[in-house]
Amino acid sequence: MKHAVCVIGYGDQADVLQKTINILDNKDINFFVHWDARYKIPNLHSKLSKIFYVDNRIPVKWGGQSQIQATLLLLKLVQAHLPYDYVHLISCNDIPLMTKDFFINYFSKDVYIGYNHRFTNQEIRKRIGFFYPNIDFRNHKILTQIFKIGNKILNINRIKKHPNVDFKKGPQWFSIKSKYIPEIIHYNNSIFMHGYCADELFIQTILGRFDIRKNVNDNYQAARYIDWQRGTPYVFSAKDVKELKSKVNTQYAFARKINDPKIIDYIFNSAH
Numbered sequence: 001m002k003h004a005v006c007v008i009g010y011g012d013q014a015d016v017l018q019k020t021i022n023i024l025d026n027k028d029i030n031f032f033v034h035w036d037a038r039y040k041i042p043n044l045h046s047k048l049s050k051i052f053y054v055d056n057r058i059p060v061k062w063g064g065q066s067q068i069q070a071t072l073l074l075l076k077l078v079q080a081h082l083p084y085d086y087v088h089l090i091s092c093n094d095i096p097l098m099t100k101d102f103f104i105n106y107f108s109k110d111v112y113i114g115y116n117h118r119f120t121n122q123e124i125r126k127r128i129g130f131f132y133p134n135i136d137f138r139n140h141k142i143l144t145q146i147f148k149i150g151n152k153i154l155n156i157n158r159i160k161k162h163p164n165v166d167f168k169k170g171p172q173w174f175s176i177k178s179k180y181i182p183e184i185i186h187y188n189n190s191i192f193m194h195g196y197c198a199d200e201l202f203i204q205t206i207l208g209r210f211d212i213r214k215n216v217n218d219n220y221q222a223a224r225y226i227d228w229q230r231g232t233p234y235v236f237s238a239k240d241v242k243e244l245k246s247k248v249n250t251q252y253a254f255a256r257k258i259n260d261p262k263i264i265d266y267i268f269n270s271a272h
Helices: 015-024 066-079 100-106 121-129 141-153 178-185 199-206 238-245 262-268
Strands: 003-009 029-035 051-053 086-091 175-177 224-226 254-256
Touching: 003 015, 003 066, 015 029, 015 100, 015 262, 029 066, 029 100, 066 086, 066 178, 066 199, 086 178, 086 254, 121 199, 175 178, 178 199, 238 262
Parallel strands: 003 029, 003 086, 029 051, 224 254
Antiparallel strands: 086 175
């Protein structure tokens, strides 16, 4: 099977991503990279994998609509280079938990998308019913609260314009068959624009018909190993290598979040 790994990246360093490419370097695995327009595109390299870059890059702001826009830019780039069997979305701080041969042949389901069933209608309204500016919400917490209060006072609820849509939430990161790319690209995504962390509703809502398993961890559904108990999310370090190594070639395709590229070497030094 052929795989397209889409990467939303940022920063002045891409050491973790380069290590990821090294592990998955194979003629059947290609990489598609959107690097935040505020930073210089990293000089990534591979032996067998092809690496494609999004030309019309945008600044990607945490929690803003630009997360969705970057995803769409990547999917359009993949569509221009089909055929692929699967497309995966990761960040530059994600690492593989599969060797390349295992990864290539592991996937069989239509989608690996996480659905969070603890999401309430009130939370949906706060996320996409309210109107927000396209800002980095982590760096503008006071302004974010002002907009939340203002939306409440003005009784703004954009969801009313979409009465037949069943909004769902889960991790931003996913693995899906490439045949669903056109459906995502052509979906009317206006409700997700000017939202708050709407990237966690985008794919789940469009492909909500695959939400058939209840009471299952959403990260497990997405084949992602992410720890929300020890952090938001937890950043794995060298002391977690044994834990991560135990997950190699199991049901998790990728782990996040990792900042130290040496961790990948420690995990795979005897795994392949």
